[in-house]
Amino acid sequence: MTFTPEIIGYLAATLTTASFVPQAILTIRTRDTESLSLGMYSTFTLGVLCWLIYGIYLDDKAIIFANAITLLLAASILCFKIYNVVYRKRA
Amino acid sequence: MTFTPEIIGYLAATLTTASFVPQAILTIRTRDTESLSLGMYSTFTLGVLCWLIYGIYLDDKAIIFANAITLLLAASILCFKIYNVVYRKRA
Numbered sequence: 001m002t003f004t005p006e007i008i009g010y011l012a013a014t015l016t017t018a019s020f021v022p023q024a025i026l027t028i029r030t031r032d033t034e035s036l037s038l039g040m041y042s043t044f045t046l047g048v049l050c051w052l053i054y055g056i057y058l059d060d061k062a063i064i065f066a067n068a069i070t071l072l073l074a075a076s077i078l079c080f081k082i083y084n085v086v087y088r089k090r091a
Numbered sequence: 092m093t094f095t096p097e098i099i100g101y102l103a104a105t106l107t108t109a110s111f112v113p114q115a116i117l118t119i120r121t122r123d124t125e126s127l128s129l130g131m132y133s134t135f136t137l138g139v140l141c142w143l144i145y146g147i148y149l150d151d152k153a154i155i156f157a158n159a160i161t162l163l164l165a166a167s168i169l170c171f172k173i174y175n176v177v178y179r180k181r182a
Contacts, residue, residue: 005148012145015138022130035123039113047106050099057096 010062017066020073033081041078048074101153108157111164124172132169139165 027033048071055063118124139162146154 005145008141008148009145012138012141015134015141017138019131019134019138022134023128026128026131027126030126032126035118035121035126037114037117040110040117043106043110043113047103047108047110050103050106054096054100054103057099 013062013066017070020070020077024073024076027077027080031080031084033077033084036077036081038081038085041074041081045071045074045078104153104157108161111161111168115164115167118168118171122171122175124168124175127168127172129172129176132165132172136162136165136169 027036048067052064052067052071055061055067118127139158142154143158143162146152146158
């Protein structure tokens with residue numbers, strides 16, 4: 001197997017997408033979102049949605065796949081955060 | 092100004108990079124990292140480092156710029172998390 005720069009790109013995409021799995025598990029398990037920023041998750045979720053639309057425009061399956069998964073994870077975390085802010089009167 | 096798909100790409104990159112600013116501010120201000128996942132920030136920071144290396148390979152200034160900023164923000168949050176785990180015996 002020869003080294004190609006694309007491997008670094010795929011590794012980067014895999015790591016940044018996969019990283020939201022432990023955060024989503026922690027948030028779903030504990031329901032604690034106090035140290036999570038609402039501003040971050042709102043902006044990030046919107047940004048990942050834009051990446052997904054961009055991937056659909058380009059018809060790039062790697063961008064679509066990675067961002068569809070990240071969107072699902074980030075949106076789940078955002079839902080817990082919004083729920084806690086609205087119903088529990090705490091961040 | 093005509094609409095081009097690239098605008099969605101730039102918007103996506105701006106939003107996902109900028110999203111870490113409110114999280115970094117919240118973490119630096121409160122020092123609270125209890126609901127932040129160590130697994131997420133370790134994996135994400137490594138992933139963003141890979142994106143930065145990939146950008147340097149491609150000589151793509153947009154990828155380099157966006158990921159250099161994200162790396163700085165994500166690494167700062169990771170440092171607070173590691174500090175809390177090691178010295179405060181709490182997540």
